Amino acid sequence: MTTSAMEAPPQKLKRALGLPGLVLFGLTYLAPVTVFTTYGLVTSITENHLPAAYLVALIAMLFTASSYGKMARAFPVAGSAYTYTQQTFGGGLGFLAGWTLMLDYLFLPMVNFMLIGLYANTQLPDVPAWVFLLGALLLTLLLNIVGITLVNRVNIVIVTVSVLLAVVFVALSLNYLGTNPSSAGLIEPFLPGGGLGAVFSGAAILALSFLGFDAVSTMSEEARNPRRDIPRAILLTTLIGGAIFIVVAWVGALVFPDWQSFTSVDTAGVEVMARVGGQIFTSIFVAVYIVGAFGSGMATQISVTRIIYAMGRDGVLPRILGRLSVRFRTPVVAAVVVSLISCLGFFLALGDVFNMISFGALFAFSIVNLAVVKHFLFPRGGRISPANLRDWITFGVLPLIGFALTIWLWTSLVPSAFAVGLIWMGAGIIVLAIMTRGFTRKAPIMDFSEAEIPAENTR
Secondary structure (H helix, E strand, C coil): CCCCCCCCCCCCCCCCECHHHHHHHHHHHHCHHHHHCCHHHHHHHHCCCHHHHHHHHHHHHHHHHHHHHHHHHHCCCCCCHHHHHHHHHCHHHHHHHHHHHHHHHHHHHHHHHHHHHHHHHHHCCCCCHHHHHHHHHHHHHHHHHHCHHHHHHHHHHHHHHHHHHHHHHHHHHHHHHHHCCCCCCCCHHHCCCCCHHHHHHHHHHHHHHHHHHHHHHCCHHHECCHHHHHHHHHHHHHHHHHHHHHHHHHHHHHHCCCHHHCCCHHHHHHHHHHHHHHHHHHHHHHHHHHHHHHHHHHHHHHHHHHHHHHHHHCCCCCHHHHCCCCCCCCCHHHHHHHHHHHHHHHCCCHHHHHHHHHHHHHHHHHHHHHHHHHHHHCCCCCCCCCCCHHHHHHHHHHHHHHHHHHHHHHHCCCHHHHHHHHHHHHHHHHHHHHHCCCCCCCCCCCCHHHCCCCCCCCC
């Protein structure tokens, strides 16, 4: 008697990733070339002080990444902010955190597929953008189902090519500046020329560029040594990605100080590339950008399927979403659902999607920072745990700084982001009310018995 691929699923994801693979996954999620996605928009908001906005975003994200690392070590299972919040504050708030975080996770793959369609259409205008969008979506779904090992190999190629493009761009920019001195001073792009409010508004948008460290935390059940490697990979992803963003933004600000002359803020990156490398390099940039967007779309889809899988496994969402394919040991049902949601990219505007993503990301970041304080300083039982000043700083002061910075960025978003975000959160509260029969029952809590966590290997 044979068993179908969807019957009697195994209960464990395949542990195949070491520290290099986790960092590559995070960097692919970040997509080093994503600096050009919001280049024109944030440059206009900050009046050519994009590096300053990236620096503010990086500082805020380092505090938050540190909090993610602490919680990933305490709870090395799939689920990210959903796991950390519900294990610390209970199932109700945990569900709300996971639901809000899904707002950006569900739309991040869509953003990348939309960008692939738009950029590919600039080179092949006779082919509709939706054709490229659909092709990228289907190929990503296939790779997601096949498994994380193959995706990791693809990630190596994508990150290598993306970083190489960034290096070549910086080299060409320095060569251009050697013969065409910039009207902007070397330090000027790092100063809050448009005011601190403008810089923080830009940094709030750029926070979505750092979602790669959150994505790393969703791979805890596919890491060989999660307690050791997940926290390290989170910090390395944030530092390496942030350094690339800042350097590229800095030389771009020097090369193109006349930012008011951008033909379109949506394609400003192409104009900067054309100035330093001409048409040939611009065509190469578009090709690599598409590859990077595909890699990011693949990584983002994989991450959100793991979150939906974790919530489905716990009964927070329909349990069919917590099923794994017997053959590939991947959450195939969740992957198909995410792909169907990405089809909304045929109808939505890119700017609206960015606003939705930023709202969800910053809300989740703020909750995780608070979770560190609650879990390590005020654990269940009511007794204060730390015995020395170092613990109070590590688990109290630093996470609270991260919380304050993320809230500042969160309140710097445009009003439309709050309108959409609050509607989404309201829908989550309704779903939670239905699940708990009018809040008369407790929300489900994650069951760790299905996640076999290997002992830490310090070697």
